[in-house]
Amino acid sequence: MAWSIADVARMSxxxxxxxxxxxxxxxxVPAYIGSxxxxxxxxxxxxxxxxILLMRELGLGLREITAVLECQVDQVAALREHHRRLxxxxxxLDVLAATVGRTIAELEEDKDTHDMTKIxxxxxxxxxxxxxxxxxxxxxxxxxxxxxxxxxxxxLTDEEQARLQREATAAMVRxxxxxxxxxxxxxxxxxxxxxxxxxxxCRMWTxxxxxxxxxxxxxxxxxxxxxVYDQVAAGLAAYQRDAMSAYADARLN
Numbered sequence: 001m002a003w004s005i006a007d008v009a010r011m012s013x014x015x016x017x018x019x020x021x022x023x024x025x026x027x028x029v030p031a032y033i034g035s036x037x038x039x040x041x042x043x044x045x046x047x048x049x050x051x052i053l054l055m056r057e058l059g060l061g062l063r064e065i066t067a068v069l070e071c072q073v074d075q076v077a078a079l080r081e082h083h084r085r086l087x088x089x090x091x092x093l094d095v096l097a098a099t100v101g102r103t104i105a106e107l108e109e110d111k112d113t114h115d116m117t118k119i120x121x122x123x124x125x126x127x128x129x130x131x132x133x134x135x136x137x138x139x140x141x142x143x144x145x146x147x148x149x150x151x152x153x154x155x156l157t158d159e160e161q162a163r164l165q166r167e168a169t170a171a172m173v174r175x176x177x178x179x180x181x182x183x184x185x186x187x188x189x190x191x192x193x194x195x196x197x198x199x200x201x202c203r204m205w206t207x208x209x210x211x212x213x214x215x216x217x218x219x220x221x222x223x224x225x226x227x228v229y230d231q232v233a234a235g236l237a238a239y240q241r242d243a244m245s246a247y248a249d250a251r252l253n
Contacts, residue, residue: 002031003046005039012049027066028052054082057223058089093224097231164200171197175240176233185243186250194247209252216244 009016022028023039028048030039041049048069055065068078171193178190185191201207207215219225219237229237 002040002042005030005041008041008046008049011046012053014049014053022049022052025062025066027062027069051078051082054086058082058085059223093227097227101231168200172229172232172236172240175243176236179233179236179239185239185246190243191247191250194243195251197244198247198251207252209248212248212252213245216241216248 003011005016005019008014008019019028019039023030028041028045031042031045032040034040051069052065055068060068175190175193178187178193183190198207198212201212201215219229220241226237229240
């Protein structure tokens, strides 16, 4: 049995454009191309696409995925390894969810006065975060900016780093409250939060409109960043992205 590219796109959620790109780079070649030029995929192609999507979820780039699939011999063994890594990622995200939940609880203890001294153990703020992967991806896209960021953070004391993390978490909570209230992303109060976010980034590097939008998009595209935001409130990553895009359009263009 074979499925058209439209069928595969519908079943998998991967766009036809992406499937064509996978074919062009040799990552996912269709079983055959019909007389009308349409690509068709058989069961082996669907299984390969599943593996590609699994590895994308685990943070691998297309080049790495291609290398893994080229070396792969036993498909079941490969799926077992993917399964093991997914379970490990699930456990890590459970820790991350507990980290954010604990921070919210501690912040809400003194919500009325916004006293940021309520975090009893600042080191707990960072449990479950995989910062190495973000740095590697950022270095590839913005090498010079990441170098400036590294110099900035490297000069911070432990106390200063903990304070910045508390402020960032408090800002996420305020954004979640605005989203829950149905506040448009263009609202002045929301845009004031985004401006503070932008100015915080500017202490390390100065993104232009395109870079600031790309950063916001990464909060939804990257599974780990999305989890960080959406553990505070479902949909918060997209709300943050849209607010950042609106700020970039209004203030950075």
